[in-house]
Amino acid sequence: MHASLQKALPWWLAMVLMCYANIAHATTPLADYFTDTWSTQDGLPHNSINAIAQTSDGYLWFATWEGVARYNGRDFRFYERSAHTGIRDSGTRALVSDNHNGLWVAGARGSITYRKDRQWQPQSVARSMVNHLLKDKAGNLWLAAEGLGVFYRAKSTETTSADDDIWLLHNISAYRLLEDSQGRIFAATDKGLFHLNGPDKKELLTQYGLPELRVYSLLETQDKRLIIATSRGAYVLENNQAYLLHPSLAGESITSLMEDNENNLWLGTMNKGLLRLNKQLIETLNVKSGLPNNRVLSILQDLEGSIWVGTNGGLMRLRKAPFTTWTKERHLIGDYVRSVIEVSSNTVLVGSSEGLSLIENNIAYNARLNTGSAISVLSFGKRQQGGAWVGTYLNGLMLWQDNQLSPYLNQQNGLPSDEVRAVLEDHHGNVWIGTTSGLVRQDPTGQQQIFTRENGLPDNYIMALAEDDRGQLWVGTGVGAAKLTTDGFESIPINTMEEAEYAFGFWMESGYVWIATDRGLVRYRQKDGQLGLVGRRAGLPIDKLFQVIYDGSNSLWLTSNRGIWQISYQAAHAVADGRQQHIEFEHFTESDGMASAQANGGSNPAAIAMADGRLWFATAKGVAMVNSSSVLQKNTARLPLVIESMSADGHALPINKKHILPAGTNRVLFDYAGLGYVMSSRIEYRTRLVGFEKDWAARGKNTIAEYTNLEPGHYQFLVSARYPYSDWHNAEDVYEFEILPYVWQRLDVQIACALFILMLLAGGLRWRLQRLRQSEVRLKALVESQTYALRQQSEDFQRQANEDQLTGLPNRRAFDQWLSEKFVEAKQQHSSLALVIMDIDYFKRINDQYSHLTGDRAIQALAKQLQALIDHQVHAARWGGEEFTLMIKGMDDTDVAAYCEALRHRIDTYNYLDIATDLTMTVSMGVAFSHQVENYQDLLKLADQALYRAKEQGRNRVEIWQ
Known part of the structure; x- marks a missing residue:
């Protein structure tokens, strides 16, 4: 922990913060998860989510009282009561997936059905509502019934009637079944916990000295502990003893359990919302923090690591968003952040309209021990002797050191204005102060000099200052940019780049200067002064950029009023050189964890990149941070791909078999989906129809491929998807179909016709030879007549071959x-x-x-x-x-x-x-x-x-x- 913080806080509070920081490094704090919610207004059939499952093909399934909903990341598809599905009543209680891409569905009126390979296999009906089911390792099917108990159906028995069911518990409501790693099968019931395939069927909890409790759910953890969720707390069964999972859970009604891939325990409660237990630290998520309802019915972690929570009032997803944001709710001094600067490898200084904050090890606190009236901070500059220069809105230039903020320069002692939007200490020790009324240089001896338009600056309103690798000073103003050479200030003609004026920020690299302007990103090449632009013409949908930073890998990050934009560093150079016309980008907004997509600009630095890959951005609501390396890792996740539907000439066709389409089929349409849920709206697609296309066809974010006027033949449809900046992943299934030819398009018919014509020609030739012998005169006349006829026929054939019969146009x-x-x-x-x-x-x-x-x-x-x-x-x-x-x-x-x-x-x-x-x-x-x-x-x-x-x-x- 920062030494100044240890001095400022009581020892016990510092220890608590250090412990919390250590936990935060181990797992993402619950407050850092980004949440999305769904209800009936968003497409769900009902707001009570009784169960959640994910099949191995990637689809998410939700059980509700109005049927089963399947989700592909864009929309829901409902499966309700029907003879086809085998669902006898829309009220669904249980969803259980297996390793074979199968899904068991059960619920009201004893409805039980199994779905695999897009086929529904209805099962024999149970005598009561089925709350849960289990297919054990031996292949037997166990079912937990409401009010009746638990029964099973042996694998070797082809059950045709409920009379064949083997009952193990009677006259009891069973809620959950579990087979542990030892092959023991447990049942959670309203009368306690039962070991169904044990030596007896006695209730277990009372044998461990606990009172008879209603048990809602069961979970075997990765370390082989058995967790029991009851109406009065969560208990652990381990080594023939039972103990409370956590003291604070005593008396709480726990309804559901889940262990994530980081070994955190998630507990749903009857009326207290969602709890997460990590190393004896309990965090809570309830309606006050966005949960749709405090009664949690189901929890699932999907293949991408997101947590799905089903409640009585709708569905919530918690995902680790790329961005983490600190606001007042996380102890930042002010929400309107204008500038941020790195003060150590794990600490940043944040300036807002209400003062200074430090963020150290993900914890924000007041950066000023001498707390006085609020100081509106505009800018920062690194100080060679430690601390930081602080430019303010009304108080001129100040010095921050050892958590103390003290005045340094203002209008009374040398500044032309107290509004300081940029500060830079160059390698000679000169301090450059950019104000709204001119630029001030203070040398190491304290001598000051003011520069304005009269000295060659484009404007007196200074917004950005930077030093390049040649030691030259760069100045960004409201009407252009300039650099300081031995001959004075040299104006940079950025206005030639689509009339750019505002130079909001700089990023320096060897040989180049990048300038964020109101017309995009301008690149200046040092060796010849050539300018290049990465803007709207290259595909960026915005003009005004405030700051540009490099993440040390292969991306430039741009800030704007409409979010953060990530572009390829190499592609940016290619566009600026004219070697590439279009640039791809990734766009980050509130859906990626930012409290506000409005990044701030006009003062510096508004964004910084740290050596460990963390990028910090000043926004209108807090300071946002993203780990650029984790964004790239997330984008490499493999995407499950499915072809959801296929139609020919408007007629839907099943997609689980090869189709032979009739001659004359005009339009073939495919609807497909990449089953990724973290960034489903950003998934990119490409398709290829083998037999028609040699190369892949880019589809962008479109999930429909349509083909018209296909020739008769055999085709294979391929689809590929990716997250932005990741590798392409192809669908495992290849859809094949064949379009039949018309009779006259068949090769055998064409060959037969050709042979027939040849035979006719041969016969006609023989007949003509015979006629020649009879009369030389008639022969000549006949030859001329036939020659003319053949010429006319050839011309007719030629016209028919090149003319459309219906319209008369060329074909x-x-x-x-x-x-x-x-x-x-x-x-x-x-x-x-x-x-x-x-x-x-x-x-x-x-x-x-x-x-x-x-x-x-x-x-x-x-x-x-x-x-x-x-x-x-x-x-x-x-x-x-x-x-x-x-x-x-x-x-x-x-x-x-x-x-x-x-x-x-x-x-x-x-x-x-x-x-x-x-x-x-x-x-x-x-x-x-x-x-x-x-x-x-x-x-x-x-x-x-x-x-x-x-x-x-x-x-x-x-x-x-x-």
Whole structure:
């Protein structure tokens, strides 16, 4: 512990804090968990969560009085009373998963069913509500029944009736069953604890001198202790003796038990909320701290380590969020934090609008022994002789040392303003003080000099100061940045970077200076003064950045009014160099443990990085800390992946078998999910349809993949997912399907037709030879006639092969040949070539509402509009189904966008009354340009992906690939 703190606090309080700090290092304090809650308003069928289970495929299951809810991280799916599921009553009491991806479901009216491999296997009904069940190591099924007792069904018996059940306890309410590591089977009942496969069936607790107690739950810990949750405390059975788990639990009604992977014990109570026991330290979570209800019914730790708590009033999840935040509730002096600085390897100094705080070993306390009136702190600076420089809002520059805060400089003795937003002590011992009215330098002898706009500064409002690896001073102001050279202040033209003005903060590395501005992150290269920008054009959704820090690994962290942003250090350099156009990012907000996503800026340092990987950020509600190394570790967790549904032409298909789809199948759709719950909204996906795609198709956060106009053949659908910055993980299951060809598309039919034609040709040739022998004149005439006929037939075949019969437009084959030729031509001549893929929105509705004949006429009407556009610049074709293509030559990107928008508007407003009353038709368009790719196949992919974006953005729109 910090020596000054030991002097300031009584010895007993210091010892308590040291003990708490040691415990905090061993396990995360309950207050640091981030909580989420769900109720019926969020999709649950009922607010009482009677049981929680997780199957080995990753799904979470919740038992309620209105059925079973399955959760995939985004939404709930209900399973209610039905003959298909075998659930006889929606009231569900028990959920028990096994190692084979199976789930036992039991509850009201004796309902018992088993789900495995997406199939439900209803079991024989019990005589009363089943509160719990157990499949023992021998394969026998044990059941705890309400009011009737405990019975089992032997593995060797194919039970067809409840009369075959073997009862061991009678006329008793059994709540929980447990088989321990020794093979002993215990039952928790309203009459106490029973050993069911022991020498007798006598109640156990009274044999250990305890009164008869109602036992709600049982747990065998990893160290082989048996924990008993009763109506009057939690007890331990160990070495043939019983004792209270913790003195403070005496008399408490404990309803549920769970041991987490850090050996903490979690106890649900009847009316006191959730308790966690760690090394005899008990922490409490109740309605005052966010628990939906103080009656806890179930507890589970999932595969990612999150704790799920089922109560009478809803569901809560506790997870270790990336960020930990200190506020007034955790003894910070003030919530509005403007600056933070490291004072030792395990201690930071925090400045807020209400004063100074120290955080040491995760404990916050007042950093001032000479407590007087509150000092509004703006900035910090490291001091070579120890302590720290403190810039204030109204009191000028102050000195903090040995937990004492004393005045140093103000307007009365040299400062042009008492508002100090930046402080820096350089390597020469000069103290630079940035105020709102100019910059002050105080040399080691105490001499002072003031610099303003008249001395070359961009502005008198100083917000940031830093020293680079060359010993040069950098100054950030409200209208630009400057560096101090031997020739004076040199202005840095950051305004050339999309008119950037505010220079909020700096990060220095060898050869480069990074500047957080109001137009993104600006990089200055020392060797030639070249500027580069990482901003909106690179994909960042924000402009204004306050601070940039490096975590020592491979990430830059940026603060803003809208949260914390993490980007790759290497990618940032690549974007600033122009070698990369787009940058990926990770965004952190309140859902990641921050009390407020609004990071503060305009004074320094607003964020710091420590050597151990901890990053600290000043926010509008407290100071937030994240361990950058733990964020990377969390992102490496393997994601379970499932394909939730598949449909062909709108018809849902079971996904547990291979499907053979009929000829002409037009649309195939897959819905999939990565079953990660810590950052479910950030999971990224990619898919690949083997037989159609050679490479993976990026899906972003979209969980639906749709394919149209697939050729007949065999396909395999693959899906892959990852957390941001982690490796891709592929689904273990591969979905296979086959699309049958039409008769004329079958190879054997095509070969037979070819042979038949050859035979006909051979016969015709023989006949003609015979006719030649009869008459030379007739032969010549006949040859000329047949030659003409064959030429006409060839031309007809050629036209049919390249023309769509319904619309008269060129078909896909003709279009592909045209595209490949014009693409090469455009590349050679460096001319513009745009590809537009157009799809009629909700075309199936037109067929369903009117008729397929009307649908054909609607396609013809659209084709007629496109036919009118064809000239030397525009080429149109029918792509297939309700999809068309346009190829536009010689227009720049802006003209193409306007052209497509005008066409979309024309189609939208076109009068279709001659086809059907009230018929309207809109289209979605995806546009890509030849200069964006190197081959025409990639051009097709980009346009197709742009079309998908247009659909996802609401349809009836033009989407230009960016």
